[in-house]
Amino acid sequence: MNKVLIFFSICVLGYSCANNKLPQEIITKGYFILVSKSEAESSRIIGVVKDKKTGKTLSSANLSIEGKSVLGAVTDDKGFYILEVPSGNIQIKVTNVGHSDLITKSIKIKPKEQLEIHFYLGTIEVN
Numbered sequence: 001m002n003k004v005l006i007f008f009s010i011c012v013l014g015y016s017c018a019n020n021k022l023p024q025e026i027i028t029k030g031y032f033i034l035v036s037k038s039e040a041e042s043s044r045i046i047g048v049v050k051d052k053k054t055g056k057t058l059s060s061a062n063l064s065i066e067g068k069s070v071l072g073a074v075t076d077d078k079g080f081y082i083l084e085v086p087s088g089n090i091q092i093k094v095t096n097v098g099h100s101d102l103i104t105k106s107i108k109i110k111p112k113e114q115l116e117i118h119f120y121l122g123t124i125e126v127n
Contacts, residue, residue, distance in 0.1 A: 049120075067091075
């Protein structure tokens with residue numbers, strides 16, 4: 001499915017550039033919801049990533065900690081993720097093909113704390 005979307009996007013961009021017209025993008029922003037806090041063996045964040053418009057879960061979405069290139073996770077086929085994080089103040093970046101990137105404000109996580117956060121990504125539509 002993602003290969004078809006990428007191929008389609010390349011074709012549209014190629015056609016538009018050949019005609020000296022770049023496609024106009026419409027970006028819908030997303031949001032996140034902190035669902036719960038509990039204690040765990042290490043600091044981590046769990047939850048799901050969904051499409052803001054349809055509410056469907058997004059598989060293969062990428063989550064990373066801003067400024068920490070080695071810390072990240074990918075959602076499974078049900079949109080679920082587990083992200084091991086350092087304690088302290090962090091920002092999470094969530095990306096998925098065809099959706100707008102989402103970066104959280106600073107989130108404070110304590111040692112051995114588990115947060116459940118659900119992310120809702122907006123879409124990018126090419127006209």
